Amino acid sequence: MSNLKAPVEPFRIKTVERIKMTGRRERENILQKAGYNVFNIPAEKVFIDLLTDSGTAAMSDNQWAGLMTGDESYAGAKNFFHLEATVKNIFCFKHVIPTHQGRAAERILFEGLVKKGDFVPNNIHFDTTRANVEVRGARAVDLVIDEAYDPDTIHPFKGNLDVDKLKKFIEKKGPKKIPLVMMTITNNSGGGQPVSVKNVKEVNQVCQQHKIPLFFDACRFAENAYFIKKREKGFEKKSVLEIAQEIFSYGQGATMSAKKDALVNIGGFITLDDDQLAEKLKSQLVLSEGFTTYGGLAGRDLEAIARGLEEVLEEDYLEYRINQVAYLGQLLDEAGVPILRPVGGHAVYLLADRFLPHIPRHQFPGWALTVALYREAGIRAVEIGGVMFAHKDEKTGQEIFPALELVRLAIPRRVYTSAHLEYVAEALANLYKNRERVRGLRIVRESQYLRHFTIRMEEL
Numbered sequence: 453m454s455n456l457k458a459p460v461e462p463f464r465i466k467t468v469e470r471i472k473m474t475g476r477r478e479r480e481n482i483l484q485k486a487g488y489n490v491f492n493i494p495a496e497k498v499f500i501d502l503l504t505d506s507g508t509a510a511m512s513d514n515q516w517a518g519l520m521t522g523d524e525s526y527a528g529a530k531n532f533f534h535l536e537a538t539v540k541n542i543f544c545f546k547h548v549i550p551t552h553q554g555r556a557a558e559r560i561l562f563e564g565l566v567k568k569g570d571f572v573p574n575n576i577h578f579d580t581t582r583a584n585v586e587v588r589g590a591r592a593v594d595l596v597i598d599e600a601y602d603p604d605t606i607h608p609f610k611g612n613l614d615v616d617k618l619k620k621f622i623e624k625k626g627p628k629k630i631p632l633v634m635m636t637i638t639n640n641s642g643g644g645q646p647v648s649v650k651n652v653k654e655v656n657q658v659c660q661q662h663k664i665p666l667f668f669d670a671c672r673f674a675e676n677a678y679f680i681k682k683r684e685k686g687f688e689k690k691s692v693l694e695i696a697q698e699i700f701s702y703g704q705g706a707t708m709s710a711k712k713d714a715l716v717n718i719g720g721f722i723t724l725d726d727d728q729l730a731e732k733l734k735s736q737l738v739l740s741e742g743f744t745t746y747g748g749l750a751g752r753d754l755e756a757i758a759r760g761l762e763e764v765l766e767e768d769y770l771e772y773r774i775n776q777v778a779y780l781g782q783l784l785d786e787a788g789v790p791i792l793r794p795v796g797g798h799a800v801y802l803l804a805d806r807f808l809p810h811i812p813r814h815q816f817p818g819w820a821l822t823v824a825l826y827r828e829a830g831i832r833a834v835e836i837g838g839v840m841f842a843h844k845d846e847k848t849g850q851e852i853f854p855a856l857e858l859v860r861l862a863i864p865r866r867v868y869t870s871a872h873l874e875y876v877a878e879a880l881a882n883l884y885k886n887r888e889r890v891r892g893l894r895i896v897r898e899s900q901y902l903r904h905f906t907i908r909m910e911e912l
């Protein structure tokens with residue numbers, strides 16, 4: 453039975469932003485106009501927006517105050533040096549290269565490292581990372597442990613990379629074809645699951661044997677470090693900062709989307725040790741992002757990132773953050789709503805095929821659930837299932853569906869209160885009771901790449 457209480461927010465609210473509930477008939481019209489695609493709904497018409505935790509955080513008074521100290525000099529702004537010092541303190545690599553967001557960091561790193569015919573292993577590549585590897589004619593390979601694909605298996609570090617799979621893969625392809633190995637912490641595509649220090653250490657050993665650099669996709673590194681403190685033996689008494697420093701000590705660099713654990717609305721960076729590679733990346737940066745001390749950001753943005761990186765390591769914040777997501781998971785679990793377990797660091801993932809067993813995969817149960825959730829309660833979530841990830845078999849032309857049919861409820865940082873989450877849980881519990889009313893969908897129009905953003909659908 454229920455043992456979790458709503459976590460107490462370790463902040464009070466100084467500024468508020470109004471959100472408005474729409475009427476049911478209005479939402480019906482909006483859905484129709486949007487082609488039954490929640491990406492096409494104006495955000496003002498959403499009551500609780502759980503589409504993503506990326507770039508949606510509330511900044512603190514300290515971060516807002518930092519914006520006023522923005523030094524908008526073209527080169528050498530003081531805020532760059534603050535950011536550089538902060539990143540070096542946590543990540544402990546020699547070079548810090550700002551970028552406008554995570555995918556720019558990925559593109560620039562891969563331009564420097566990855567060639568046609570190469571392979572890049574990862575626990576699970578996030579979609580932008582995969583796309584940025586594959587656009588270079590290389591292959592992105594997912595080597596997460598098998599447990600990650602079973603939504604019922606409880607494992608403390610379900611994001612771990614499978615070390616045996618990695619060894620065999622390197623043997624098969626040869627280290628020359630593998631310019632880097634990546635680890636995504638936490639593993640977003642596998643349910644926001646953490647990676648253990650033990651696993652990072654073992655992966656690093658294998659990489660070192662073959663002289664392959666190990667890089668982190670570090671978007672949610674603080675949430676990952678907090679899970680380590682709570683779940684991994686020997687780390688209970690270490691600070692989250694010390695744990696983060698230890699993780700990064702086993703690699704050669706990282707890409708970061710600051711829109712997640714740096715608690716800002718825009719920004720990113722690359723950080724690494726290799727001098728020669730850093731020079732190469734900086735010359736790429738100047739071509740498209742900007743000079744090496746701002747990388748496509750304003751001075752004030754750099755300051756907000758630096759301050760956000762300091763705040764995200766405050767342990768009362770992380771305790772509240774992880775517990776808030778777990779709290780929503782528990783409310784749903786108690787209502788019998790099928791969810792992926794354990795609950796991740798930034799989101800609760802619904803098992804849409806179990807929620808809507810009467811809708812076959814080719815009628816997109818995950819997508820149908822996002823439509824129903826908006827219709828019933830003005831809540832926006834995102835499908836991570838058949839629409840986002842199905843691909844056509846090259847020979848037969850048949851659609852092959854991904855292993856999991858998920859709907860992600862991503863929780864923006866410091867934005868919603870426990871009452872908001874209770875509203876979400878209640879709406880989902882009601883919807884679950886009336887689930888047989890939810891209908892499947894048919895595709896009306898789709899584009900060739902990343903079809904989920906623009907697809908238009910029709911209800912059956």
Ligand code: P71
Nearest residue numbers: 504505506553554555578580640669671709711
């Ligand atoms: C998320 C996002 C943002 C997103 C991206 C694409 C479609 C829908 C939503 C972004 C990530 C991420 C990881 C592990 C790199 C990026 C790219 N996640 N790695 O989860 O989760 O960062 O958005 O700053 O370019 O909603 P970027």
